[in-house]
Amino acid sequence: MTSIRRRTLGLVLLVFGVSMLAIGLVSYRYAAHEIEELYDASLAQNARLLEGLVQVPLPDDRREALLASLESALERAEQSDKGLPGHRYESKLAFQLWEGERLLLRSASAPVEPFTEAPPGYASSRVVDHDWRVYVLDVAASSRRIMVAERDDVRGELTRAVALRTLLPDLV
Secondary structure (H helix, E strand, C coil), rough: CCHHHHHHHHHHHHHHHHHHHHHHHHHHHHHHHHHHHHHHHHHHHHHHHHHHHHHHCCHHHHHHHHHHHHHHHHHHHHHHHHHHHHHCCCHHHEEEEEEEEEEEEECCCCCCCCCCCCCCCEEEEEEECCCEEEEEEECCCEEEEEEEEEEEEHHHHHHHHHHHHHHHHHHH
């Protein structure tokens, strides 16, 4: 091959390689952002579901029975990490139900202290050696506050895994 052909081929391969790298980086960042949006939407949806459950007009004894039933189900979900049916990531989702300063209910994986003191909406906080992505929802016409959270390390692991799989065809 002549010198001009070699340089032209090298330049074309370099431009192609840099272009593929840039496209891959943009694709990865876009996929990771969209996955984070899905996880945030899931937090909000879970908070709304809990809001619906706690707003059911029940006598106090029935409400306590409902909360005890929820707590029992959450303890079973925590057992899914120990080989029982379930998903390995389900116990990484945590929630708290507060009434004023009193913790009414929490999932087994949630800390005893509040995830955050932030206003309603999304927040990131560090609680008990873990970073959490939190969605805070104030229950209308009450002093109740729902906090649904996911550990950032688990979210990051899942986000990276899915985003990298979108790059697999480009890498091949």
